[in-house]
Amino acid sequence: MGQVKVELSMSLDGFVAGPNPSLEEPLGAGGERLHEWVVRLASWRAPHGLEGGETGPDDDIFAESLASTRAVVMGRKMFSGGSGPWADDPKADGWWGDDPPFHAPVFVVTHHEREPLELQGGTTFHFVTDGVAAAVERARAAAGDRDVLIAGGADVAQQALRDGLLDEVQVNVAPILLGSGTRLFGDGAHGAVERIRAIDAPDVTHLTYRVRA
Amino acid sequence: MGQVKVELSMSLDGFVAGPNPSLEEPLGAGGERLHEWVVRLASWRAPHGLEGGETGPDDDIFAESLASTRAVVMGRKMFSGGSGPWADDPKADGWWGDDPPFHAPVFVVTHHEREPLELQGGTTFHFVTDGVAAAVERARAAAGDRDVLIAGGADVAQQALRDGLLDEVQVNVAPILLGSGTRLFGDGAHGAVERIRAIDAPDVTHLTYRVRA
Numbered sequence: 001m002g003q004v005k006v007e008l009s010m011s012l013d014g015f016v017a018g019p020n021p022s023l024e025e026p027l028g029a030g031g032e033r034l035h036e037w038v039v040r041l042a043s044w045r046a047p048h049g050l051e052g053g054e055t056g057p058d059d060d061i062f063a064e065s066l067a068s069t070r071a072v073v074m075g076r077k078m079f080s081g082g083s084g085p086w087a088d089d090p091k092a093d094g095w096w097g098d099d100p101p102f103h104a105p106v107f108v109v110t111h112h113e114r115e116p117l118e119l120q121g122g123t124t125f126h127f128v129t130d131g132v133a134a135a136v137e138r139a140r141a142a143a144g145d146r147d148v149l150i151a152g153g154a155d156v157a158q159q160a161l162r163d164g165l166l167d168e169v170q171v172n173v174a175p176i177l178l179g180s181g182t183r184l185f186g187d188g189a190h191g192a193v194e195r196i197r198a199i200d201a202p203d204v205t206h207l208t209y210r211v212r213a
Numbered sequence: 214m215g216q217v218k219v220e221l222s223m224s225l226d227g228f229v230a231g232p233n234p235s236l237e238e239p240l241g242a243g244g245e246r247l248h249e250w251v252v253r254l255a256s257w258r259a260p261h262g263l264e265g266g267e268t269g270p271d272d273d274i275f276a277e278s279l280a281s282t283r284a285v286v287m288g289r290k291m292f293s294g295g296s297g298p299w300a301d302d303p304k305a306d307g308w309w310g311d312d313p314p315f316h317a318p319v320f321v322v323t324h325h326e327r328e329p330l331e332l333q334g335g336t337t338f339h340f341v342t343d344g345v346a347a348a349v350e351r352a353r354a355a356a357g358d359r360d361v362l363i364a365g366g367a368d369v370a371q372q373a374l375r376d377g378l379l380d381e382v383q384v385n386v387a388p389i390l391l392g393s394g395t396r397l398f399g400d401g402a403h404g405a406v407e408r409i410r411a412i413d414a415p416d417v418t419h420l421t422y423r424v425r426a
Contacts, residue, residue, distance in 0.1 A: 012384070012406060012422065013398030014227040030403075161390075171225070175422060177374075177402040185226030187393040190243075193225060195388045198413035205411040207418055209225065209388060 002147040003167040004136055006157045007065055009034040009204070010171050011178040016154045018181040026095075028181045034174045037204045038062060047101040057201040065170075070146035071139035072102050073132070075156040076110040079125065096123070105142045107135040109156055132159045154182050161189045161211065169193070170208045215360040216380040217349055219370045220278055222247040222417070223384050224391040229367045231394040239308075241394045247387050250417045251275060260314040271414040278383075283359035284352035285315050286345070288369040289323040292338065309336070318355045320348040322369055345372045367395050374402045374424065382406070383421045 008016050011034060018028030025031065038044050042053030043063035053059070080095070099120040100106075106125045114127040128135040139148040150160055160166050171184065193209040221229050224247060231241030238244065251257050255266030256276035266272070293308070312333040313319075319338045327340040341348040352361040363373050373379050384397065406422035 012382075012420075013402055014396070033405075169225075173420065175406045175408045177398070177404050177406060179403040180400040183227070185390070189226055189390040190392040191390050192246075193388045193390060195413075195416060195418065198411055198418040200408075200411035200413070203408060205408065205418075205420055207225075207386065 002068075002070065002140065002143045002145055004140065004148045004150065004160070004165055005065075005069075005168040005170065006150045006160065006166060007170040008152055008154070008157060008172065008184055009038070009174055010184045011174055011176045013177045013179065014183050014185065015178040015181040016152065016184045018178045028178075030176065030178050031181065033176050034178075037172070037174065037201070044101075047103060049099065057199055058204060058206075061199060061201070061206050065149065068147045069104065069149040070143035071104055071148050072106040072151050073135045073139050073148060073156065073160075074106060074108055074151045075153045076108055076112075078152050078156075079106075079108040079110070099123075105139070106151075107139045107142075109135045132156055133163055133165060136160060136165045154184050154186070157184065158186050158189065161185075166211045168196070168208060168210055170206060173205045173207060175203055215281075215283065215353065215356045215358055217353065217361045217363065217373070217378055218278075218282075218381040218383065219363045219373065219379060220383040221365055221367070221370060221385065221397055222251070222387055223397045224387055224389045226390045226392065227396050227398065228391040228394040229365065229397045231391045241391075243389065243391050244394065246389050247391075250385070250387065250414070260316060262312065269414070270412055271417060271419075274412060274414070274419050278362065281360045282317065282362040283356035284317055284361050285319040285364050286348045286352050286361060286369065286373075287319060287321055287364045288366045289321055289325075291365050291369075292319075292321040292323070312336075318352070319364075320352045320355075322348045345369055346376055346378060349373060349378045367397050367399070370397065371399050371402065374398075377424075379424045381409070381421060381423055383419060386418045386420060388416055 010016055018031035021028045037058055040054050041059045041062050042055050043059050043066060045053040100123040103122040108125055108127050109132050110127050113129050117125040150157055193211055196208040196210050199206040223229055231244035234241045250271055253267050254272045254275050255268050256272050258266040313336040316335040321338055321340050322345050323340050326342050330338040363370055406424055409421040409423055412419040
């Protein structure tokens with residue numbers, strides 16, 4: 001049976017996006033810096049159709065995650081383009097282009113019923129209107145013995161944590177302070193987690209925990 | 214010249230104390246679990262007059278910090294006993310006993326003028342009424358070429374960070390989720406930090422950053 005995982009990049013002060021998201025800065029002021037470490041990796045570039053890129057411990061971790069993931073869950077804002085103003089258009093086709101980097105079924109948690117959107121390269125977006133648990137359940141069925149990745153945003157990740165849907169959480173701690181924005185961990189998640197590993201890559205530290213059921 | 218450091222234990226979800234502090238639970242509900250890793254260490258027990266204790270990477274880190282620290286800064290609540298109700302008594306003698314574990318001058322940030330309180334074992338509490346920066350300055354003068362440790366609470370640490378008084382921050386990430394309480398990092402700290410090291414001890418991961426001036 002595969003695992004249900006959350007993997008998100010977080011600033012040292014706990015944010016997964018900065019303040020005031022906009023069309024120009026969908027991850028808020030300074031939020032793009034959370035992902036600087038990943039967009040330069042060879043294993044990130046390849047599924048985006050780009051050559052080259054860095055190798056090393058960060059790349060190994062990202063490649064490992066890609067290889068083990070067979071289905072993805074995300075919130076509607078992440079599908080339709082960050083937290084920007086256009087995210088309120090339920091019919092928006094997202095900002096992932098014709099050949100999204102997932103190459104897997106993606107289950108979008110939304111209030112708006114919609115037919116599946118099949119794109120190039122093996123990515124099909126399915127729209128799930130009955131909640132995060134239902135989206136995770138459908139993703140688990142699609143993933144078989146491989147993993148389900150909850151890609152974000154923070155609200156979907158938090159709800160999965162609170163509802164006991166998660167097996168693992170990986171926090172990629174970026175060496176920045178964002179000061180405000182969207183926190184990865186809001187209030188309300190209780191209990192112990194079990195540290196699996198901490199990998200100290202050149203910039204970013206990857207902390208992986210098993211969530212106790 | 215010594216460094217000005219903050220070293221605090223934080224839950225994975227960002228809290229240095231749980232909710233609802235009380236006389237029985239001065240660190241709030243569940244907050245004591247943040248410090249389970251440290252109270253069992255040989256290097257913690259020795260300055261508290263206790264024998265035995267664990268050795269290993271956690272102990273090495275704590276012993277290193279003790280050896281390099283020559284002066285301490287703390288807030289009034291930490292001096293007088295957590296965030297509990299008795300913390301509002303400006304004349305309280307603190308809860309550190311006759312022989313506090315600091316064995317160094319401690320500069321307490323408070324609104325209440327008071328003569329220094331000299332106790333056994335080399336600990337003298339000095340009361341500083343003109344702010345965090347003034348307390349850090351006095352501690353630097355006392356520390357000489359060794360380090361100043363800002364021991365807490367979170368409000369003093371946050372102000373030191375915002376005011377550019379810090380050289381280093383070490384976050385000891387404990388594998389628990391507290392859900393609510395006092396956050397180590399509030400809103401308002403901006404900028405990049407530089408990762409110095411991440412040490413993956415058995416339970417707790419120690420993340421150390423240089424704060425860029």
